[in-house]
Amino acid sequence: MTAYEEQEDLDRLKTWWKTYGNSVIFGILLGVAILVGFRYWTQNKELKLHTAAGLYERMFQDVYAKKSGDALKSGELLINEYSSTPYAGMAGLMLARMDFEAGDAAKARERLQWVMEHADDAAVKHAARMRLARIHLGNGDKEAALVLLNVKDRAGFETEYEELKGDILVAQGQRDGARTAYREALKHLPTSSPYAPILNMKLDDLGPEKTP
Secondary structure, eight states, X not given: OOHHHHHHHHHHHHHHHHHHHHHHHHHHHHHHHHHHHHHHHHHHHHHHHHHHHHHHHHHHHHHHTTOHXXXXXXXXXXXXXXXXXXXXXXXXXXXXXXXXXXTOHHHHHHHHHHHHHHOOOHHHHHHHHHHHHHHHHHTTOHHHHHHHTOOSOOTTOHHHHHHHHHHHHHHTTOHXXXXXXXXXXXXXXXXXXXXXXXXXXXXXXXXXXXXX
C-alpha cells in the first residue's frame, strides 16, 4: 500500500468517525450501563432474598419461642420491605395464625387476603385461601367459604379443596353434596395415603345414602 493510499484510508476513517463516532461511543456507554445495572439488580435481588430468608428464620424461631412481639416485628418487616420475596407470603400466613390464636379473626382475615393477592408462590396462595375459608366457616358464613373454594387452578391441592368443600356442605346440611366432595377428594389421593382413612371416616359419618 502506497503512502497516498494509506492517507486515503485515514481520511475515510476520520470522515466515518466524525459521522458515527458519537453514536459508537453512546452505544458502548449504554451497553456498559446496562451490564452494570443488570449486575447491580441481580446482586441487590440476591441480597434482599438472603436478608428475607434470615428474617423469616428469626420469625419462625421467635414464634416457637413464644416471643410474639419479636415475631410480629420480623413479619411486618418482611411484608412491608420484602414483599417481592417468597418469604413475605409465608410470613403473612404465620402472622395470620398468630392473630387468629390471639382472638383477632378480623386481622387474620386481612392478613390472609393480603397473602392471596401478593404472594408469588401458588402453594402459599392456596394455603391462605383455604385458611380464610375455614375462618368464614367457623364464623358461620358458609356461603363466603364456598365462594373462596370456587377456583379453577387447584393443581396439587384437589384433595384439600374437596375435603373442605365437603366440610362446608356438611355444615349446611347437604349430605349428598358432601358425600360427593369427599369421594372426589379420595380420587386425588394415592391409594396408600395415610389420610384416606380420615376421609372414609367422614364419609361413614354421613350415614347411608338415600335410595330413590
